[in-house]
Amino acid sequence: MARIKILTGKVGYMENNQHVVLEMEGVKKQYGSYTAIQHLDLSIRRGEFFSIVGPSGCGKTTILKMIAGFEYPTSGSIRIAGKSSDRLPPHKRNVNTVFQNYALFPHMNIYDNVAYPMRIKKMGKATIQKSVMEHLDMVGMAQHAHKAPQQLSGGQKQRIALARAMISRPDILLLDEPLSALDFHLRQDMQRVLKQLQRESGITFVYITHDQGEALSLSDRIAVMNHGILQQVDSPAVIYQKPATKFVAGFIGKTNILKGVFDAKRLFVLSSGRTGFRIRDEGAYEAGHEFYISLRPDKIRFSSKDESYDNCIRGAVIADVAYYGSEREMMLNTEECGPLLVKLHEHDSADLTVGEKVDLYFRSEDVISIPISGADYE
Numbered sequence: 360m361a362r363i364k365i366l367t368g369k370v371g372y373m374e375n376n377q378h379v380v381l382e383m384e385g386v387k388k389q390y391g392s393y394t395a396i397q398h399l400d401l402s403i404r405r406g407e408f409f410s411i412v413g414p415s416g417c418g419k420t421t422i423l424k425m426i427a428g429f430e431y432p433t434s435g436s437i438r439i440a441g442k443s444s445d446r447l448p449p450h451k452r453n454v455n456t457v458f459q460n461y462a463l464f465p466h467m468n469i470y471d472n473v474a475y476p477m478r479i480k481k482m483g484k485a486t487i488q489k490s491v492m493e494h495l496d497m498v499g500m501a502q503h504a505h506k507a508p509q510q511l512s513g514g515q516k517q518r519i520a521l522a523r524a525m526i527s528r529p530d531i532l533l534l535d536e537p538l539s540a541l542d543f544h545l546r547q548d549m550q551r552v553l554k555q556l557q558r559e560s561g562i563t564f565v566y567i568t569h570d571q572g573e574a575l576s577l578s579d580r581i582a583v584m585n586h587g588i589l590q591q592v593d594s595p596a597v598i599y600q601k602p603a604t605k606f607v608a609g610f611i612g613k614t615n616i617l618k619g620v621f622d623a624k625r626l627f628v629l630s631s632g633r634t635g636f637r638i639r640d641e642g643a644y645e646a647g648h649e650f651y652i653s654l655r656p657d658k659i660r661f662s663s664k665d666e667s668y669d670n671c672i673r674g675a676v677i678a679d680v681a682y683y684g685s686e687r688e689m690m691l692n693t694e695e696c697g698p699l700l701v702k703l704h705e706h707d708s709a710d711l712t713v714g715e716k717v718d719l720y721f722r723s724e725d726v727i728s729i730p731i732s733g734a735d736y737e
């Protein structure tokens with residue numbers, strides 16, 4: 360019997376946790392005959408910064424809409440703060456959403472925009488004023504209280520949208536790519552603001568982003584989706600260092616994926632029949648059963664100065680070199696493993712040229728093994 364782990368349904372589910380603010384169990388969502396979410400089990404703790412990442416169309420916004428109540432699941436259950444919410448309309452859930460396009464009321468000034476949720480709840484004038492000014496202060500916008508939304512920049516509008524979404528202390532704040540309309544520098548500023556606001560307020564953030572780097576740096580936990588299936592839910596470090604599926608390994612950071620089996624000597628032999636690599640991370644794999652290995656581009660070297668570099672690929676031909684400011688990446692064609700991506704280190708020679716042949720080295724301990732999973736798409 361193969362002991363290769365197959366991805367099962369309950370990837371993101373924690374049972375018996377009293378600090379859970381959101382539980383989605385067996386959730387499926389169809390739009391007509393199209394299945395956007397195949398089967399989702401997910402639970403999120405109170406106070407977490409939780410991110411959902413995945414390629415366009417994988418179902419991220421659909422999940423948020425079901426949490427907010429803008430869409431109902433086709434089947435399965437949703438509990439928010441302990442309350443069954445499958446068919447609860449949005450205004451009966453203590454959940455707010457911040458969208459990419461700010462959605463401020465154009466006819467109200469900044470103060471009134473932020474005060475609006477409290478006025479709806481008919482709170483006292485003094486309470487409202489104190490809370491609005493506190494929230495404007497938190498997002499660094501107190502001095503702009505009397506401006507109109509049209510007078511603000513994109514980043515400033517997004518700060519106001521955040522203050523307004525947080526003022527009613529939602530159980531969950533949903534953020535659907537809130538920074539994607541901002542330029543690179545503003546985006547970095549706003550990432551810091553978001554992290555700080557989340558930490559200080561203790562509100563649970565469920566954050567969608569296309570940007571896996573952003574998810575790694577901001578989140579307590581990350582859910583990685585593909586084709587309406589949850590691939591993995593874990594801390595950023597585990598997602599990066601021990602991806603559960605081939606998809607996660609390739610989506611979070613760049614990597615080289617190879618498929619093969621252990622031979623009788625516990626050497627990893629590629630499915631193409633070539634080469635035996637030593638690998639340390641043996642998982643639960645048995646001789647004769649295929650699995651993947653992931654080898655990050657920054658783990659491959661051009662020389663074996665150190666004897667811990669115990670694997671070698673000879674005669675790799677440099678096909679392409681790309682410069683990214685302080686970093687360089689190189690694509691190489693190898694007979695044994697096909698194309699390989701290598702990140703150059705500072706001390707690597709600057710005059711490696713296209714067409715040149717080199718030998719590549721890597722350590723058995725830097726190879727990550729990954730089971731072949733039912734959720735893989737070739």
Ligand SMILES: Nc1ncnc2c1ncn2[C@@H]1O[C@H](COP(=O)(O)OP(=O)(O)OP(=O)(O)O)[C@@H](O)[C@H]1O
Pocket residue numbers: 390391393395413414415416417418419420421422569
């Ligand atoms: N109202 C709808 N009717 C029909 N199909 C829909 C509807 N909303 C979404 N879909 C489809 O469901 C799938 C998931 O959509 P969703 O908006 O959740 O993706 P996403 O992960 O948020 O993508 P993106 O990163 O592009 O925003 C897509 O294939 C989309 O076309």
Ligand SMILES: [Mg+2]
Pocket residue numbers: 419420421
């Ligand atoms: Mg979306």
